[in-house]
Amino acid sequence: MKILVTGGLGFIGSHTVVELQNEGYEVVIIDDCSNADEKVLDGITAITGKKPVFEKIDLKERSKVEEFFKRHQDIEGVIHFAASKAVGESVEKPLLYYENNIGTLVYMLKELSKKNSASFIFSSSCTVYGQADTMPITENAPVKPAESPYGNTKQIGEEIIRDTCKVTPGLNAIALRYFNPMGAHPSSEIGELPIGVPQNLVPFITQTGVGLREQLSVFGDDYPTSDGTCVRDYIYVVDLAKAHVVALQRLLGGKNKDNYEVFNVGTGKGSTVLEVIKSFEKVSGRKLNYKIVDRRPGDITSAYADTTIANKELGWKAQYTLDQAMKSAWDWEQKIRS
Numbered sequence: 001m002k003i004l005v006t007g008g009l010g011f012i013g014s015h016t017v018v019e020l021q022n023e024g025y026e027v028v029i030i031d032d033c034s035n036a037d038e039k040v041l042d043g044i045t046a047i048t049g050k051k052p053v054f055e056k057i058d059l060k061e062r063s064k065v066e067e068f069f070k071r072h073q074d075i076e077g078v079i080h081f082a083a084s085k086a087v088g089e090s091v092e093k094p095l096l097y098y099e100n101n102i103g104t105l106v107y108m109l110k111e112l113s114k115k116n117s118a119s120f121i122f123s124s125s126c127t128v129y130g131q132a133d134t135m136p137i138t139e140n141a142p143v144k145p146a147e148s149p150y151g152n153t154k155q156i157g158e159e160i161i162r163d164t165c166k167v168t169p170g171l172n173a174i175a176l177r178y179f180n181p182m183g184a185h186p187s188s189e190i191g192e193l194p195i196g197v198p199q200n201l202v203p204f205i206t207q208t209g210v211g212l213r214e215q216l217s218v219f220g221d222d223y224p225t226s227d228g229t230c231v232r233d234y235i236y237v238v239d240l241a242k243a244h245v246v247a248l249q250r251l252l253g254g255k256n257k258d259n260y261e262v263f264n265v266g267t268g269k270g271s272t273v274l275e276v277i278k279s280f281e282k283v284s285g286r287k288l289n290y291k292i293v294d295r296r297p298g299d300i301t302s303a304y305a306d307t308t309i310a311n312k313e314l315g316w317k318a319q320y321t322l323d324q325a326m327k328s329a330w331d332w333e334q335k336i337r338s
């Protein structure tokens, strides 16, 4: 069975391609390589022994998208990762984000709507909740006004898919709301490859640990949390990748209870920034050089998932601990810097 993975050379996309291939699916990757390197294909192939078909296509070019689906009429499912995802950049370049994240989603759905049946998995984010009122966060927590154009594209994207599924009989979709993905494949063949200075905590920690960065700035320790630093739900990227496969199988097997469903994908456990640093120091045996600085504008105090529905409906639960995920991130960092 042929599955299209858009953004399949990216961090979460590449790990999901590996898990799809492990399950015997034939995978076609579309990526525009704007934020990913074609060499990731070699890493995927080294792990699974199967080189996925790859086509470098900019999904903003509608004619190219149409032409692709004409050549691949046997695609039965799509996992759609392709999007710009830097929160800060989205504030400076909103139209780039609305065009790249929304326009391409519309073109993808137009093609899938032509098919008798199609299963669609959408990469969403816990960012849609903003600062939720209660922890852990359930799927029916209110979606709050987005704090960034990036977050807005995830909210709008979910609504577009929901509205389209309502009037497209053969189209069934699931939105997965990720919490904070981290780590790398245990083989160290693929992992996170941030371009430039990492915005996210974990790659900044490992780059500091390996000496690429001088010092980690901890953005504030005056939050109302156990140690004053923000709480997030750090989920191992392989656990997250497996969630995509079971979500797809739910749709392909007709097990879904509605034509559009939403699931939180996290560990259900919150960790503070200082706890993440401690995890790094434990698994690496190194002291991390960091300092407390002012809060980062736009940061929320706390976000961690209630994963009851995903556990029950998908039969999926995160298996790896923060330390195991951090070890994989550290192994990867050391390998790519060696």
Ligand code: WQD
Pocket: 085, 087, 124, 125, 126, 127, 178, 179, 180, 181, 199, 200, 201, 202, 204, 216, 217, 218, 219, 220, 229, 230, 231, 232, 273, 296, 299
């Ligand atoms: C985590 C914590 C920072 C860097 C973002 C997006 C979200 C998703 C994941 C795409 C926060 C602190 C960070 C640093 C720090 N992306 N931090 N020093 O902001 O929770 O989520 O990435 O889907 O949509 O919003 O992740 O890793 O940036 O920050 O102290 O150098 O680490 O303040 O508390 P975030 P993050």
